[in-house]
Amino acid sequence: MDIKLIITGNGGQGIVFLTRLFAQTAVTLGHSVMVSETHGMSQRGGSVISHLKINGDEAPLILSGTADFMIALEANEAVRNLALLRRAGMVFVNADDGLRSEVGHHLDRLNIKVMRLPASRLALELGSASITNIIMAGFAAAHPAFDIPIKKMTATVEKISKNNAELNLKALETGYQAGRKIFSA
Template identity: 30%
Template structure:
């Protein structure tokens, strides 16, 4: 069994924490897990990529076209992730558009991004994770909302239990545990209503 999960977003969105929780949950489930961060100016709002490989894997990086699942924490980053997808890839996208730090850049319309993404993969799901995190009390929880959506919408639930992920949240995050658990559970619950 092998599961390749490619994460992409912008610095400060919690991708590395997300990957650490997922990797810990996989290990706690008796699976091999490799996590590789390939990021640039993440602390300056730049792009962040994280490769999570679970199961029968020996190298940490997912080859182009080799992602089973892509989790995009931002709409423009969803477009940037497309080289890692194939027709069978499941794409889970946070409906958040973060302007790049370059002045006078014309942003693409969100509906055009969604149409492009939907045309490239078998299944694409769009989640308002940022909005749900704000309702919980802090946008920092959007990563756990996305983790809940990942668990509910993909094969991850076949190999890693809810209990393993919740246990990993406690181990890895260690602070604001109740809010992070609430965000994860919210992500799982809202995933049933997304299209």
């Protein structure tokens, strides 16, 4: 397995937690990881982006045009970072509607697939906006091309959650089930 993953959204959406969730799971599976996180001033609400390489080189950042996947917690951040994806790359985005129409033709041309889930809405239904990130993790994990088994993700969530493991596990499962339904259709 060799994965280059971009995780993006706004400060406060739990990007660092989501990144650690994938990194920890990959390491548990015996893979090497190299991650670049955003800390400091930009965490006060600005754009936040993580780069994650599983079994890749040791440069912290992913070269634009080579990422396999992107998980975006916000649609505008997905669009802003689209060029990071390689041809036939894949976007998992938390959104009610599709991405801006301007990019549609290019996504078709580059064979980049956009997988959409209204994760913020699902999170509120479960009782907390703060688990949107974990719902998106489960959503991505449900896709056959995304090579990180949900079982291991579940174990990681149990391990790294502080006092809200139950809600987090529910979020992961909700995203996973939603993904299975969408991807099998």
